[in-house]
Amino acid sequence: MTEWLSDLKSGYCSRTWYLNEEFCCWEAEPGMCVDWHKWSNFAPFSFLFYTYFAVCSHPVGCLYSKVLFAFTSAFLVKSWAPYAAGSGISEIKCILAGFIMKGFLGARTLLLKSVGLPLAIASGLSVGKEGPSVHVAVCAGHVVSRYFRKFETNAGEMREIYSASCAAGVAVAFGSPIGGVLFSLEEMSPNFPQSTMWKSFFCALIATAVLSAINPFRTGQLVLFQVHYDRTWHSFEVIFFIIIGIFGGLYGAFVIKWNLRAQAFRKRYLSQYAIWEVVFLALLTAVVGYFNVFVRVDMTEALGSLFRECNGMKDFNGICNPSESWWVAISLFLAAIIRTFFIVISYGSKVPAGIFVPSMAVGATFGRFVGTLVDMMQRSYPQSSLFSACVSDISCITPGTYAFLGAAAALSGIMHITVSVVVIMFELTGALTYTLPCMIVLGVTKATYAYFEKGGIADRMIWFNGFPFLDNKEEHTFGIPVSHVMVRDVTYIPASGLKLKDVESLISQSTYRGFPIVSDRESRYLAGYIGKREIKFVIDRAKRSRPIDPNALCYFSLSDEPTLYDPSIEHFQIGTSSSSSLDFAKFIDPTPLTVHPRLPLETVMDFFKKLGPRVILVEEKGHLCGLxxxxxxxxxxFKVENAENPRDNTVVGEMERKLWDRTITFAKYMKAGWEGRRTTPDDRDSLELDEQIPLTL
Structure with missing residues (x-):
């Protein structure tokens, strides 16, 4: 669907309307396809059709037409499934760590993300589908598991299903089952026991088997970019491999830093214009990218062309023509800059959007640029001592391998992962000859981005959104006990003495998910813990079976009899509820996770990372001290980090304000110009540019 919509911007298949250009011209010789018709052979008209299909469905314009690709995708997300925006990887990492996000993995998100994702990609935005494929797979795992009570009531089993679904999502997206398992292990899951690894492997295996049976590429293979590099690499190329590795690290640091600033600007000023922002980005990408073929074509198609060798292969815009090497090198360099810019401003917009393939496209473009320059140098100076290893070979450089290494470097730089990238790239291309160069490049990339950033784009998005997530990769030494951090003013429930109306008032006014239970208010001897969901369940079940007096006593005691006995209650039975009492004993956790106030904070952080509890109670000699x-x-x-590295955001805030003011001014003048075409000269002179003019893009 994505490829068909992408090719629809340039033409259509007269033989079968739903085929993209590749399948429409499957049996035709290059340049001899008669079934594929372009909208126009006149360059200006082709440009108009390209931009029009990226944003609108009628050549009259967006104002009076039914908006397609970008608008439809953004409208679906904005109106029906807000959780379908973005890639979803950062949120899934938090869910695997124990954070609850209701609706994020629901059926509506699954359906609308599956529909909106191809539309967003086909609009030409610099976003990918591989990251969102992970979210879609986890949504599928969540929806299916809801039909089995065994999984629905077991948080540990659900986390294993989510981890396995992550592996399946990457396996299908890249045709890389082993890489999917390693990605789930290295990036997604905070805990990955042996049983989870086996389940993830089995799930990825089934997913790739189904993909192989469907045979979407009509090649009988799972790999997207099958290459056969028949030349080995030379020792002098290590210098250029290091350059590519440095680029990967710098690319990751640059994109993460400026994308977060773009996200802050979007969150502060553009939250009310999310749909029109996406339409504007699609239009801008189409207008700018049309004039560079490496940006204009679909990113997957561009990657396949950049990876290929030139021995007997179909040329792609001169990349295999030595006489056009300078022009190709300039185009590749500009394409890398343009694509990077659009990734910075597009990732995080309110459409389903990933960053894997866009980053790989940037890295492959830069890598091919470096490979083209090295090939030109070797052809121009074959007798140089630098190229002494290939004097007997007229052309011993394979620029496609540089593109392959550049894609791996950029993907590693943006995600801050290494091992899974190596496996994914090898399963994606089959280029096992370049194992050592790939490891060298990723090693340099890791050293480079570690100097600038301490987390990948997913980790930084978690930090930016304020999600409660503790990264296993980080190590801290605070040197303080947990008593310095704990909340001392705890809202607790006494074991007895509360009336039903008091309990209902407590759970309705409180935002907490659970409450510690103490023996009485004076001693605060810890007796257990109960969740708000369990309290509501007991109350609702009791009200459905019989009328309950609002003054009925509620017992949260685990002893043989209630702490306070009311003589007025006749025929009261231990462990049961009546119209005058409610017993919550069966739903109390008698052994909640507790620690001593003097326990080091680092140990408590390890508890959160490895066990994933929602809350840890702090008690001393049985008495509740805090949580x-x-x-x-x-x-x-964050308080410690801010004290050590204080930041002054006034300059950045002033820059954002000036940028927004100029955007407002431009929009006002555009609005005034449009209104001016529909008014008389006298009306146009009296038109005031004030805040009352509706803001439109």
Whole structure:
């Protein structure tokens, strides 16, 4: 669907309307396809059709037409499934760590993300489908598991299903089952026991088997970019491999830094114009990218062309023509810059959007640029000592391998992963000859981005959105006990003495998910823990079976009899509820996770990372002292980091304000110009550019 919509911007298949250009011209010789018709052979008209299909469905314009690709995708997300925006990887990492996001993995998100994703990609935005494929796969795992009570009531089993679904999503997206398992292990899951690895492998295996049976590429293979590099690499190329590795690290640091600033600007000023922002980005990408073929074509198609060798292969815009090497090199360099810019401003917009393939496209473009320059140098100076290893060979450089290494470097730089990238790239291309160069490039990339950033784009998005997530990759030494971080003013429930109306008032006014239970208010002896969901369940079940007096006593005691006995209650039975009492004993956790106030904070953080509890209670000699959550730990961590590295955001804020003011001014003048074409000269002179003019893009 994505490829058909992407090719629809340039033409259509007269033989079968739903085929893209590749399948429409499957049996035709290059340049001899009669079934594929372009909208126009006149360059200006082709440009208009290209931009029009990226944004609108009628050549009259967007104002009075039914908007397609970009608008439809953004409208679906904005109106029906807000959680379908973005890639979803950062949120899934938090869910695997124990964070609950209701609706994020629901059936509506699954359906609308599956529909909106091809539309967003076909609009030409610099976004990919591989990251969102992980979200789609986890949504599928969540929806299916809801039909089995065994999984629905077991948080540990659900986390294993989510981890396996992540592996299946990457396996299908890249045709890389082993890479999917390693990606789930390295990037997604905070805990990955042996049983989870086997389930992830089995799930990825089934997913790729189904993909192989469907045979979407009509090649009988799972790999997207099958290459056969028949030349080996030479020792002098290590210098250029290091350059590519440095580029990968710098690319990751640059995109992460400026994308977060773009996200902040979007969140502060453009939250009310999410749909029109996406339409504007699609139009801008189409207008700018049309004039560079490496940006204009679909990113997957561009990657396949950049990876290929030139021995007997179909040329792609001169990349295999030595006489056009300078022009190709300039185009590749500009394409890398343009694509990077659009990734910075597009990733995070309110459409389903990934960053894997766009980053790989940037890396492959830069890598092919470096490979083209090295090939030109070797052809121009074959007798140089630098190229002494290939004097006997007129052309011993394979620029496609540089593109392959550049794609791996950029993907590693943006995600801050290494091992899974190596496996994914090898399964994606089959280029096992370049194992050592790939490891060298990724090693340099890791060293480079570690100097600038301490987390990949997913980790930084978690930090930006304020999700309660503790990264296993980070190590901290605070040197303080947990008592410095814990919440001392705890909302607790006494074991007895509360009336039903008091309990209902407590759970309705409180935002907490659960409450510690103490023996009484004076001693605060810890007796257990109960969740708000369980309290509501008991109350609702009791009200459905019989009328309940609002003054009925509620017992949260685990002892043989209630702590307080009311003589007025006749025929009261232990462990049961009546019209005058409610017993919550069966739903109390008698052994909640507790720690001593003097326990080091680092140990408590390890508990959160490895066990994934929502809350840890702090008690001393059985008495409740406080509680601590992940948010409490993160607040202290950010406080320490801000004290050590204070930041002055006034300059950035002033730049954002000036940019927004200029955007407002431009929009006003555009609005005034449009209104001026429909008014008389006298009306045009009296038109005032004030805040009352509706803001449109």
């Amino acid at each position: 601590v959550t992940v948010k409490d730990v993160l607040k202290y961590e």
